[in-house]
Amino acid sequence: xxxxxxxxxxxxxxxxxxxxxxxxxxxxxxxxxxxxxxxxxxxxxxxxxxxxxxxxxxxxxxxxxxxxxxxxxxxxxxxxxxxxxxxxxxxxxxxxxxxxxxxxxxxxxxxxxxxxxxxxxxxxxxxxxxxxxxxxxxxxxxxxxx
Numbered sequence: 001x002x003x004x005x006x007x008x009x010x011x012x013x014x015x016x017x018x019x020x021x022x023x024x025x026x027x028x029x030x031x032x033x034x035x036x037x038x039x040x041x042x043x044x045x046x047x048x049x050x051x052x053x054x055x056x057x058x059x060x061x062x063x064x065x066x067x068x069x070x071x072x073x074x075x076x077x078x079x080x081x082x083x084x085x086x087x088x089x090x091x092x093x094x095x096x097x098x099x100x101x102x103x104x105x106x107x108x109x110x111x112x113x114x115x116x117x118x119x120x121x122x123x124x125x126x127x128x129x130x131x132x133x134x135x136x137x138x139x140x141x142x143x144x145x146x
Contacts, residue, residue, distance in 0.1 A: 013135075027108055031101050036060075038105065040068045044078050044092045045102055051092075077101060 028038040039058070043049045051065045069092065072078040077098035081091050094102070117125070 023112065027105050030108055031105050033101070034068075036064075036068050037072060040065065041072060041077060041094070041098055041102060044072075044098070045094045049092050051090075072098070 024035055024038075028035045031038065033041070040054065043054050051069060052062055055062045055065045069078065069080075073080055075097075076095055079093045079095050081093070082089070
């Protein structure tokens with residue numbers, strides 16, 4: 001019985017992950033971006049974007065990140081300059097156009113949040129948060145133990 005419940009929960013989680021992935025693809029497409037372009041744009045908008053670190057965290061090649069940066073530069077969503085302390089380092093900054101694209105995505109995301117999540121009872125959201133944090137902690141611990 002316990003195994004059946006666990007497998008049902010896993011199937012539900014897989015369905016939820018697929019729904020989130022589909023939603024990310026839709027949001028990116030609404031802004032005329034790929035998911036990878038969106039992720040890089042978000043990272044560039046933050047502090048201290050380093051293409052090599054981004055590639056390592058996402059388990060993609062540095063060449064793939066360079067290709068995406070070139071696409072974003074060509075579309076004038078990011079700007080590149082030479083580092084002041086190290087001439088070999090390139091600094092990437094969001095342009096005003098890039099900021100507008102990210103704002104469009106944020107607005108669409110917030111609209112979806114209101115439409116889907118905010119109508120759920122607070123107690124359900126609190127329980128979901130507790131459960132998913134515990135599940136993530138257990139998965140991470142299991143991974144580390146191996």
